[in-house]
Amino acid sequence: MHPTTAPTIRVHGIHKKFRHHHALRGVDLEVASGEVMALLGPNGAGKTTLVKILTTLLKPDSGSAVVNGWDVSSEPEKVRSSIGMAGQFATVDGVLTGFENLCLVARLRGMGGRTARRVADDLLARFRLTEAAGRPAGTYSGGMRRRLDLAAALVGSPPLVILDEPTTGLDPEARLDTWEAVGELVTGGTTILLTTQYLEEADRLADRITVIDRGAVVAEGTSDHLKAGAGQRLVLCVADDAQLAPAVRALARATGTEPEVNRRAHRLEAAVTDGSAVLGRALAALDDEGVDVLEVGLSRSTLDDVFLALTGKGVTQAPTGKGAAQPAVNGARAREAR
Ligand SMILES: Nc1ncnc2c1ncn2[C@@H]1O[C@H](COP(=O)(O)OP(=O)(O)OP(=O)(O)O)[C@@H](O)[C@H]1O
Ligand SMILES: [Mg+2]
Incomplete structure (x- = not known):
């Protein structure tokens, strides 16, 4: 944590309603640079809704969110280009190969062809997908798709990576793989916000945990602090x-x-x-x-x-x-x- 630098994420008083359902009821959240924050909550707590607001896929009804210094409402493009995101449901294209998927993301992030191919190769190696690089992603196992999804989030080495339930639905081995990959990111100094329903995951990966329930933050602190x-x-x-x-x-x-x-x-x-x-x-x-x-x-x-x-x-x-x-x-x- 670097207390002197501005927080990487600063959320204040976010409300979001879907028709009659109040999905977020005044959420406040701060994530410091280099920190791993777990947003822990049960089904329907509002985790994905908050993640979508932070990644500019949804607009809040009220409140503010600043990500990497950019306001999500007034400068969504700046926010988007400064973060990596892996969603709750894998977003990789099943028809494209692993290599093509990563090249596509790299090109969308403004890289030239040669750089894009190099970045794709590097990430495939890092996530142990080199052998499968030439196969359509649709033929990958669930764990491989998640790894590819995570790799796609890291194209361009964004300073902040947001992961929505990165291990839900994975078998134990793939879950451990993902934890390892997240651990590597942490070592590299990347700031991470991850949502999870798994207590063990929050305990293991996060510096701090924010517990969210029915659209509101009900507790926040280190795992030890919460347990005490x-x-x-x-x-x-x-x-x-x-x-x-x-x-x-x-x-x-x-x-x-x-x-x-x-x-x-x-x-x-x-x-x-x-x-x-x-x-x-x-x-x-x-x-x-x-x-x-x-x-x-x-x-x-x-x-x-x-x-x-x-x-x-x-x-x-x-x-x-x-x-x-x-x-x-x-x-x-x-x-x-x-
Ligand atoms: N587009 C939408 N339209 C209507 N209601 C929605 C919409 N998106 C989310 N909701 C509702 O808002 C609440 C919060 O949903 P959200 O997806 O943020 O929860 P979550 O914490 O991510 O849950 P999960 O662990 O199941 O992914 C839920 O009650 C959900 O049904
Ligand atoms: Mg969700």
Whole structure:
């Protein structure tokens, strides 16, 4: 972060309505030069709407947005030529080859033929697409298309890259590839705004996270800052099935909320705000109920707790292969299964 330089993105009081639906309700956002900002929110939160405004594809109803020093409403061409963008849905042309796609973007960005071809070759190599360079992009796997899309966003080395859900729908390997590519950009000093529904993605890639829900920013800060604000988790493991009911009673009494129960693991968890005091009460209550405790303790909150605390929405699991699960924010609550 360079506190002395002007922010790369400065959004103030943006409103956007679609007919009767208020998609953005006064959003403020600042992204510093060289920073990675994750815009984290569930389906329909307004992420793509904000991205479209920042990339000049949509006009805000009110409020202002300045990108790389240019106002999106009065100087949209300047904004467009100063950013790289990869959308939620891949924009590469399936009929053109990978090489042709990148050359086309380079020519549209004003490069001469020879420079365009060199830039295309370099980017194809960087995203491990050299072998597939001569094939129509329509024959690429989902992960390859995303990589090509990301490569297209980097033509001309823009100082700011905006990525709308760069890994949604990707398999675990392709997701890791994308994370690596984003990591390389970061090392190169590129400022990045990325939207995501995946808590892990925000946690892993971003310097700061802005949580957006129903068109409004509900929290902003580093992952650690957000987690600290959400308190802690009380975790308890009991010996067998018979201990679960009394343990639930004890924790409910000590914490004032129903704990989440994983029956198979004989494990109970509850989000708590005053950890040490609650732990003392919980131990006393467990003793009262005569519960056979195997393990009890406090742990730091996770980003899912943060999201739950902020929006009342839990997480669902996006499959990441081999039985692994990655939490994504969503309206449905599916914690019991975890
Ligand atoms: N062109 C449009 N016309 C009408 N409503 C729209 C339009 N675009 C978006 N919306 C509505 O605005 C809200 C915000 O949509 P947006 O696409 O910005 O959400 P999002 O956070 O990107 O969600 P997702 O994670 O599903 O991509 C949604 O309720 C959506 O239905
Ligand atoms: Mg979207």
